[in-house]
Amino acid sequence: MSDVSATMDLRRRDAADKLRGRTRYTIDRYLPGMLHAAVLRATVPSGRIVRLDTSRAARIPGVRAIVTATDAPGMIGIGIADHPLFARDVIRYDGEPLAAVAAVTLAQAQAALAAIEVEIEPLPAILTMADALAPDATLVHPDWRSYEVLLEGGARGGNVAWEATVVRGDVDAAFARPDVEIVESCFRVGRQNHVAFEPRAVVASYEDGRFHIETSTQVPWSIRNATARLLGVPASQVRVTVPPVGGGFGLKFDLAVEPFAALLARASGRPVRLVNSREEEMLTCLFRENADIRIRSAVTREGDIVGREAVVLMDCGAYGGEQIFLTTMTAHTLGGNYKLENVRMVSRAVYTNTTPNGAFRCCNGVYNTFALERHTDEIASRIGMDPLAFRRRNVLGDKDLGATGQVFESNVLGPMLDRMDTLRDATTLPPARSDGRLHGRATTVGTWFVFVGPSAATVNMNADGTVTLVTSGVEIGSGSMMQSLPQIVASTLGIAPEHVIVRAADTDAAGYDVGVGGGRTTVSLGAASLSAAQEVRTKLLKVAADMIEAAPDDLVMRDGRIEIAGAPGSGRTVAEVATRAQTVGGPVSGTGAFTGAGVPAMPGCVAGHFIDAIDIPVFAVHDCEVAVDPETGHVEVLSYRVVQDVGRALNPRAIHGQIQGGxxxxxxxxxxxxxxxxxxxxxxxxxxxxxxxxxxxxxxxxEINLYEGAPSIGPLGTKGAGEVPILNVGAAVACAVANATGKRVQALPLTPPRVLELLLDRKPELTLPHIADKWADNLIRPH
Amino acid sequence: MMSGSPIQDSAVVTHDAPASIYVARSLAGALDALGEYGTAGAPFAGGTWIMRSPIRHQPLKTHYVAIGRLPELTAVRISSDAIEIGATITHAALAAALAGLPEFAGLAAAAGHSANPAIRAMATIGGNLATSEFAAADCVPALLCLDADVEISDRRGREHLSLTDFLKIRSTLAPGRLVTRIILPRTERKTAHVRLPLRRAGDYPVAIVSLSVSLDATSRVQAARIAVGSVEATARRWPRLEAALLGRPLDATAVARTATELTDEFVGRDSVDAPAWYRVSVLPGLVRRAAIAALGS
Amino acid sequence: MGFSLTVNGDRLSCAADPATPLVDILREEMHLTGAKPVCREGFCGACMVLVDGEPTPSCLVPAALADGREIHTVEGLAPHGALNRIQTALEASDAVQCGMCFPGMVVSLTHLLTARPDASRDDIRAALTGNICRCTGYERIVEATLLALATR
Incomplete structure (x- = not known):
């Protein structure tokens, strides 16, 4: 319901100030009377706190407050509440917070940390998932049974924080067929640090009996609720506002430093600033998790996948956090891309005495796509089939079943592969260089989704013809809040996008929102904003109809006017109508809300999943050409191409920027x-x-090609476009390097030493002895 | 509910005095100050190492003597038989000063490609030589194959020693002594500097090969210097490979083959960025590239 | 004892300890928060300022050595709230994402436009070795620089 297109290459309104250094991120906020805080962190990965004495530290000049575990009684988590704010008696990772101090200067706060007397009895540490899963392994959480369960359904036990399974069809029968080849592949990936340029940062104050937390986050409502839970106060006592965020990438999809500052602000009665040092960011980042993956497929010689099974181990670090949710995603990522008849997969989040991991752009998808695509190439090679032909034959198409039995709609990946052929063929390849390097190329596919979930929006019509869009959305750099949202509202109301004022997130002003991430901003916040704007539109048209003496259905909104369709210049300006409406019935506003559609999965085939099916699938095809230096192991990427399923591109130029960056x-x-x-x-x-x-x-x-037209429940047919560009890069590069070198690439990253190691056959192939040979033996709870 | 309690300001305790920085106006003044401070003091040139002390969890010294802008130390004097380089000339300035001198192409490459542009405009040659903890210094191997001498000064006077000897004593250099100049003899030669960062640029190299050869009228190697940096804790020459080059034409493939046979004399250093074996494994390839670069220079 | 700096044309005095990094003086004493302390090691370039006209990571300059120098921060590169040539090109190219690296990018590139008016694409990429961007993948920044060089 709009009369003008929402598609445009709208520039960002925040660019000029960012380019002039005027934008005030959280790290740039200095309040009158503000104290500086610092956090004392454990320097052992596992230990028992024998003594923690802050009395000497409290006498350091300038120190105004010290808080410890006794000040934060609550526990938080996803699925299970296993995570306290401070280590209580037991230290589970190097870097775990023990106490926090606020002082007049940062140097004084740091001096106070040094004066806190801590006595720790070191305990044996579990540093790898292999150690964690060993029989009789020490438990990272000996009391795991006592934790509050926040979502029922996950199997847990020992060092397995959460286990999610999907089983569909008869995999044993498929593997036993006489006409199949069994292909098995093992993979390992390391962690990735987001390196958001703005570190986790907060300024907290305690005003009129409530906490005001100004923070660099993607999830204001999660911060509100989790802080309240940790502090043992009602969530309504916490207000979260968010200045422009200097990079998120998933790092800021979870709570970090906020509760420390909140506690210290309450204790001192003064605003408190807490900013992680870069070293803290590097050492206690909520990394993309390291993972071990084994995947086996039964494939006919004609190239049909008749059975597939997999075990995915994801290291959650000392606390469950995001990985508990991410066990769900394996079914949709490793179980994605290809139609599957018989499938079983188990995905386990494993506790170790290492810094907790978190969310990172296409969480879980990036490495499972690497594993799946390398496995696909190994299958193609085994049965002697061209890898692209194999993909074409097997990619998900209209009415095909996904791993969890979800029915996919429309042929998307097939035409996208065709589109990639055209893109690739259109480029003249550079002349082959006789520089002794090994050249390789690969085309990979990937499946991702939009993390939909609840969002709310309010559009307030102002009498001057502008509107104010109020949401809990945060501008993290992706531009959704600066581009797609105002575009959607502006097109609905026929006004200029510059006339849509976008309110920065404030949990006191806007309704609940899951957060900015998971490709959901344009979709979920966009849908809520669209429906809020439509309500305003309906109200204005009604008033305008009276003013112009025409039926509302005959009116259009465009160029800042409401006029009779086909009669430009007739009617009134939006400002005139808004003014009139305000006089007649009071100020006009509209509200909107959105959540996922709830696509069904096949009953009974999943266990321990947070979502059974993906509401909005997003597909990507990547193509990459590399040259590998056989003397040094250096990999140079010579060309890179992306065909991305975007549903509908509201701002193609902005999406191109996201793809290049991702x-x-x-x-x-x-x-x-x-x-x-x-x-x-x-x-x-x-x-x-x-x-x-x-x-x-x-x-x-x-080189980028946007694939439009795939079905989406997103507003105006959109899908999230900013998250997915990272999805199959690891896969494409790894497959290209494998093709260039003829070696079995089983691990990322492909640093020069790792590539040279492969070329020189310095290391035996990767095996994963901590994954049991028989799939079912890997399960805590039979499925 | 427990609650952190506010703390009232207590009696003032003096805390550690911050580092002092004395900005010297002359070399003599700098040497006097360094002599006076003794072990409590240290020179501060470009600052690109000292200012990063926090990430190494190293405390600052009590006193620094800033020497970065002393005219005596920032000059490059080029004569027909030698080049004298002031110790606080920056990498960028040195690269620019050597631009027209093909015999110093290797050193120019070392100074012109280290770190990143802004760091090259701050970091000094003297700092590069004197920082014994910095194994990946580019200029050290480049200077080793140019037969560099180092001038060290203190209040009482100055002395010259070979760079090789300086590297042996640098970590125990007595307080008050300062690298003031680097002296390079000029001879006809071809030089090259091949550094291997893990990305295309911007990293400290994980291995470096610097090469200097003099060829006779029949293009046979008359004299050769090959230095290896970053592979071990301190850069050093590769005498067996140098000897193997003598009297033959400089053939990149052949040199690399010889290098492969001789790499076992290096015990690489393990570090976060690269394992020991890698640093050693890449040496023959770097030698080959250095030979090609030298022949093209 | 204090130090005296000229920052964006204003002569300012500062009472910081001699080894305090310039970036902290600019941000905390002078309230110029454009320069961002991101890595504090000279690798990322987000705190780049011009010191006597040269791009310099302000995390590596101690107060004592900023004394008497002429400093320009990103806030002082374009008069009267306008955008300079590179800022205009970056804005027009929709290059900005989170924006944290841009104060440093703008300082480095403002200098590059005058110091190397004939810079090629590869020259620009090499010149940005000490300016890291985590969001954009650099392409738009390089394109904008070429655009700015072409529109002098």
């Missing part, structure tokens, strides 16, 4: 960004010297 972040994951954990349980990469993100010389311009 692909480059994926190149970092595929080639450069490595996280290792030392014997002391500490992350080894503590800064930008050793954690290497792509630089300008390491990247290529991505």
């Amino acid at each position: 692909v480059v972040q994926g190149l970092g994951y595929a080639l450069h960004e490595e996280v290792t954990i030392g014997d002391n349980g500490r992350v080894c990469q503590n800064g930008f010297e050793t954690y290497r993100v792509p630089l300008a010389l390491d990247v290529v311009p991505v």
